[in-house]
Amino acid sequence: MGEPLLLEKAAPITEFNTPELHALIQDMRDTMAALSGAGLAAPQIGVSLRLVIFGGFDSPRYPDAASIPDTVLINPVLTPLDNEKDEAWEGCLSVPGMRGLVPRYTGLRYTGFDAMGIALDRTVQGFHARVVQHECDHLDGILYPMRIQDLRNFGYNEVLFPNLPVEPD
Ligand code: NI
Secondary structure: OOOHHHHOOOEOOOOOOOHHHHHHHHHHHHHHHHOOOOEEEHHHHOOOEOEEEEOOOOOOOOHHHHHOOOEEEEEEEEEEOOOOEEEEEEOOOOOOOEEEEEEEEOEEEEEEEOOOOOEEEEEEEHHHHHHHHHHHHHOOOOOHHHHOOOHHHEEEHHHHOOOOOOOOO
């Protein structure tokens, strides 16, 4: 947080299945695994392109995440199912050591493309919908603290959740 590129609107990807794209995705996978993230957006590793990855892991940080398939999502379009939102605690690898209470749409349809350019179309709920909204916000220069309604619900992990083990973010 504080890096200007994280506040930019990222550019669409125009060519699929290229060595450069596969290398970028591998770099993102390695970074996400090393940091035990729920997902990662390309701008978080300094590449301002509309590409996010999420799911397909068993993270000690996110016990609810097991049901999210391993996903590469390019040029995403998000459409909330209705106006219903709920709040939950989020963290971000670009805002290490902190958590904030963030409202998100509870149900969501998302479309986009995978690394090969094959279309993706899913309708999801709950934690899956939350992760997609968080990651895709990175493509529009939005970090989760900008979505917190009441900044009293923002703080350090070890202060907010003293009984949990220190997490590696
Ligand atoms: Ni993030």
